[in-house]
Amino acid sequence: MSELYETDIVEWSEHQAALLRRLAAGERVNDQVDWANVVEEIDSVGNEQVHAVNSLLMQAMTHRLKAMGWPDARDLPNWQADARRFAIDAADRFTPSMRRRLGVARIYRRALRTLPDSMDGKPPLTLPAECPWSLEELLAEDAR
Numbered sequence: 001m002s003e004l005y006e007t008d009i010v011e012w013s014e015h016q017a018a019l020l021r022r023l024a025a026g027e028r029v030n031d032q033v034d035w036a037n038v039v040e041e042i043d044s045v046g047n048e049q050v051h052a053v054n055s056l057l058m059q060a061m062t063h064r065l066k067a068m069g070w071p072d073a074r075d076l077p078n079w080q081a082d083a084r085r086f087a088i089d090a091a092d093r094f095t096p097s098m099r100r101r102l103g104v105a106r107i108y109r110r111a112l113r114t115l116p117d118s119m120d121g122k123p124p125l126t127l128p129a130e131c132p133w134s135l136e137e138l139l140a141e142d143a144r
Helices: 002-007 009-022 036-071 076-093 096-101 104-114 134-139
Strands: none
Touching: 002 036, 002 096, 009 036, 036 076, 036 096, 036 104, 036 134, 076 134
16 A cells, blocks of 8 residues: 555545545545555644645735835835735744744844845845744734
C-alpha cells in the first residue's frame, strides 16, 4: 500500500478512507490499513491548516505595513482592502488550538522582510520594530 501512497495519493486516500469506514462499521480490515501513512497524513492536515493561517496573517500584516509605510500611495485603498481580506480568511480558518503554534512576533518579522526598500522612489515611513498587533486584534471582526 505504501507504493500507492508514493505514486497516487488521491487513489491511496480514497482507498484508505473506504477501509476506515469499513473498520468503523465493524468489519475486520485493520490489517489492510496503511497505518503509518494514515497517521502521517492526519498529522499533516493540522500542520497545513496552521501553515495556511500563518501565511494569511503574514499577508495581512504585509499589506497593513505597506499602508503604514506609504500612507500617501495611490494603492493605499487596495492595501487596506487586501489586509482585511487576508485577515478575514485567516479568521475563518483559525481554531483555538492554533494559538500556541502561531508566533505573531515571528510572522511580523517575516512580513517586514517582504517590504520593498522604496515605493515610487520613496522609502517607507518608520515602521514599528515590534509587532503592534496581537493575534486577537488581527483576527477581530471589527479589524476587518
